[in-house]
Amino acid sequence: MKQTPRLIVIVMLLGEAGCHNLERSRSVDDPAVARxxxxxxxxxxxxxxxxxxVSPMFPKLAAQPQEYLVAQLTDFRAHRRTDPNAQKFMWGFRHLSEAQIEELAAYFSTRPPPPATFGNSPLVDDGRAIYMAGIPSRGVAACSACHGANGAGLGVTPRLAGQHADYIVKQLMVFRNSGQRPRGDPMKPVSDNMSEQDMRSVAAFLEALPAPSASTDGHSTARLVP
Structure with missing residues (x-):
């Protein structure tokens, strides 16, 4: 019981550092502050x-490719990403130095990948087909061609495996608005030719896609949770 007041103070301090309070984030403006x-x-x-x-409003950063995280943090700092949530939550981080961006990217890229969250089975099945083969009749390329069969991403291409389904759908809609995510411009023709149902199917599949596990022959494999 004696620790209760201390716990309350800690919770209050963390609350003051929330996403809506950009003044708190701006206070960490010393280049010497560790990642x-x-x-x-x-x-x-x-x-x-x-x-x-926890919230699908915010992407999972764990195990994202370091190069991808550096690119996104750089764009946030320069206000190149103009989608609404980028402006609301990330534009306050103009103080980040090059070293801090590199270190933050390194920190999150080395966190354990997020676990799979299995959802609507029919959606997952449809999403798997689109992810692996695309929708040739509408000119939608296979997502796996860039993001990999396991959805792990590479370089400036983000990891999608285990990501919040709602977040993936939201970003696919953002890609339709040319210029809001300049590095995502190659995604515009893909998202333009996908229906919202297509998007939700792919997103459900990716949310349920687990991290690759090492097989006995040294190659990585991925298996959906039944």
């Missing part, structure tokens, strides 16, 4: 302590 300090005191309020966010 772990920023990640745990600021980023964690939206993205989770290990980069696995």
């Amino acid at each position: 772990r300090t920023i990640a745990l005191q600021v980023c964690s309020n939206c993205h989770g302590m290990n980069g696995v966010s």
Whole structure:
């Protein structure tokens, strides 16, 4: 019981550092501040302590390719990403130095990948077909061609496996608005030719796609949770 007041104080302090309070994030403006300090005191309020966010409003950063994270943080700092949530939650991070961006990207890229969340089975099945083969009749390329069969991403291509389904759908809609995510412009013709149902199917499949596990022959494999 004696620890209760201390616990309340800690919770209150964390609350003050929330995503809506950009003044709190701006206070971490010393280039000498370590990546772990920023990640745990600021980023964690939206993205989770290990980069696995609870709310689908915020993407899971765990195990994202480091190069991808560097590119996105750089765009947030320069206000190149103009989608509504980027402006609302990330434009306040103009103070980040090059070193801090590199270190934050390195920190989250080395967190354990997010677990799979199995949802609507018919959607998952439809989404698997689209992800692996695309929709040739509408000119939609296979997602796996860029994001990999296991959805792990590479370089500036993001990891999609285990990501929140709602977040994936939201970003596919953002890609339709040319210029809001300049690095995502190659996705516009893909999202333009997908129906919302297509998007939700692919998103459900990806949310249910687990991290690859090492097989006995040394190659990685992925299996959906039944």
